[in-house]
Amino acid sequence: MTIRVLVADDQSMVRAGFRMxxxxxxxxxxxxxxxxxxxxxxxxxxxxxxxxxxxxxxxELDGLQATKRIVEADGAARVLILTTFDLDExxxxxxxxxxxxFVLKDDPPEQLLAAIRTVAxxxxxxxxxVTKRVIERxxxxxxxxxxxxxxxxxxxxxxxxxxxxxxxxxxxxGRELYISDTTVKTHITHIFQKLDLRDRVQAVVLAYExxxxxxx
Amino acid sequence: MTIRVLVADDQSMVRAGFRMxxxxxxxxxxxxxxxxxxxxxxxxxxxxxxxxxxxxxxxELDGLQATKRIVEADGAARVLILTTFDLDExxxxxxxxxxxxFVLKDDPPEQLLAAIRTVAxxxxxxxxxVTKRVIERxxxxxxxxxxxxxxxxxxxxxxxxxxxxxxxxxxxxGRELYISDTTVKTHITHIFQKLDLRDRVQAVVLAYExxxxxxx
DNA sequence: TTCGGCCTCCTACTCGGGTAGGAGGCGGCC
DNA sequence: GGCCGCCTCCTACCCGAGTAGGAGGCCGAA
Numbered sequence: 001m002t003i004r005v006l007v008a009d010d011q012s013m014v015r016a017g018f019r020m021x022x023x024x025x026x027x028x029x030x031x032x033x034x035x036x037x038x039x040x041x042x043x044x045x046x047x048x049x050x051x052x053x054x055x056x057x058x059x060e061l062d063g064l065q066a067t068k069r070i071v072e073a074d075g076a077a078r079v080l081i082l083t084t085f086d087l088d089e090x091x092x093x094x095x096x097x098x099x100x101x102f103v104l105k106d107d108p109p110e111q112l113l114a115a116i117r118t119v120a121x122x123x124x125x126x127x128x129x130v131t132k133r134v135i136e137r138x139x140x141x142x143x144x145x146x147x148x149x150x151x152x153x154x155x156x157x158x159x160x161x162x163x164x165x166x167x168x169x170x171x172x173x174g175r176e177l178y179i180s181d182t183t184v185k186t187h188i189t190h191i192f193q194k195l196d197l198r199d200r201v202q203a204v205v206l207a208y209e210x211x212x213x214x215x216x
Numbered sequence: 217m218t219i220r221v222l223v224a225d226d227q228s229m230v231r232a233g234f235r236m237x238x239x240x241x242x243x244x245x246x247x248x249x250x251x252x253x254x255x256x257x258x259x260x261x262x263x264x265x266x267x268x269x270x271x272x273x274x275x276e277l278d279g280l281q282a283t284k285r286i287v288e289a290d291g292a293a294r295v296l297i298l299t300t301f302d303l304d305e306x307x308x309x310x311x312x313x314x315x316x317x318f319v320l321k322d323d324p325p326e327q328l329l330a331a332i333r334t335v336a337x338x339x340x341x342x343x344x345x346v347t348k349r350v351i352e353r354x355x356x357x358x359x360x361x362x363x364x365x366x367x368x369x370x371x372x373x374x375x376x377x378x379x380x381x382x383x384x385x386x387x388x389x390g391r392e393l394y395i396s397d398t399t400v401k402t403h404i405t406h407i408f409q410k411l412d413l414r415d416r417v418q419a420v421v422l423a424y425e426x427x428x429x430x431x432x
Numbered sequence: 433t434t435c436g437g438c439c440t441c442c443t444a445c446t447c448g449g450g451t452a453g454g455a456g457g458c459g460g461c462c
Numbered sequence: 463g464g465c466c467g468c469c470t471c472c473t474a475c476c477c478g479a480g481t482a483g484g485a486g487g488c489c490g491a492a
Contacts, residue, residue, distance in 0.1 A: 180471060182470090183469075183470050183471060189450065208424040395440070399440050401479075404480075415480075
């Protein structure tokens with residue numbers, strides 16, 4: 001009794017990687033692939049996989065909407081959400097739309113395989129790193145340990161980061177720290193690179209999620 | 217670098233079982249045992265284990281109270297709650313008092329070993345069966361009422377507001393809600409006017425300060 | 433039915449945010 | 463001394479964000 005898997009990811013390289021990884025397992029078979037959300041919904045209906053590996057960021061229809069439709073259409077289907085980002089709010093949204101689990105792309109392969117077998121079995125599963133976040137959120141407890149990357153910031157960058165988190169503009173930050181706004185921009189660019197952020201909005205989200213403001 | 221473990225369980229047979237199981241592992245060492253909660257707190261202080269395997273039902277002081285004291289005394293200590301009963305109340309209570317994980321005694325031995333290594337690593341962990349219930353519980357708790365001050369916002373504006381608070385760009389919000397980004401802009405302008413905000417960064421700050429995200 | 437609120441979408445514009453790349457000064461470390 | 467990391471500042475450029483102002487459709491209340 002093999003586990004039938006549908007791989008849904010818009011990057012063909014990623015799909016190829018999964019085919020390779022899963023192909024080596026006796027009890028797992030990739031029965032179909034999809035490169036966008038609509039296709040995933042369609043193929044899930046036609047191939048009735050036991051487990052769907054679902055990327056969140058996809059064209060046409062994102063992974064969350066696709067998951068919602070798939071689970072609505074077939075309650076027995078187990079969807080395992082896959083993503084590279086572990087600081088987004090997608091986790092909660094994913095659980096709400098009916099996903100059975102959540103795995104980070106950086107998790108080791110064995111963990112992914114274990115996750116597939118676990119959800120196929122009917123249990124739910126979160127990657128350890130994700131579970132930690134859920135627990136923190138659930139218990140409203142902030143860890144004393146700052147998230148990875150934050151310690152890479154220099155003192156000055158941390159100053160700027162805290163002010164960003166308060167909603168200040170670059171000019172305001174400059175006035176506050178007695179430096180020019182171009183300098184502020186320089187610091188900000190470095191901060192974004194180090195923390196892998198896109199813009200200051202994501203910086204604010206991270207600041208609150210990681211509880212940095214407590215230390216003000 | 218071995219993982220130092222303290223086993224706390226009032227049944228000597230159970231403790232013996234763990235000694236046996238853990239004794240076969242290279243990277244794990246049982247440094248102490250306790251047969252009740254008070255003893256567990258005491259030995260944890262004296263032996264500074266990396267991980268405490270804690271039974272819930274114990275004389276003198278139950279596992280939850282013991283966990284609370286241990287974590288308060290040493291923030292680096294990881295407590296793995298162990299029980300045969302998978303009653304929900306214990307799970308949430310355990311997480312509340314600072315446990316890092318939760319494992320059922322029926323879980324296979326490999327899973328227990330994996331759990332020990334995972335929490336020793338700093339990650340949190342729930343047994344798959346437990347995780348499933350946490351997810352169910354989590355998804356059931358959904359908000360009926362959006363907090364104060366924001367009642368001026370229309371339903372749609374609230375949708376947009378929540379997505380802004382997650383750090384999404386206008387284009388991403390549009391994709392999420394199946395509307396164009398110009399429509400998103402319209403909503404956003406109205407949101408800013410109603411809430412007296414300057415830009416989306418301040419919106420994120422407000423969202424977190426007012427606790428709107430709790431109602432995910 | 434008419435009015436108004438809500439949602440949708442548009443053009444055209446301004447402006448702050450963010451990137452790229454470079455530069456100089458400073459202090460610590462080898 | 464020389465190298466390197468940090469902080470500072472700059473120009474030039476691109477683009478997303480936000481504003482202004484308008485428009486059409488839907489629906490419920492007056």
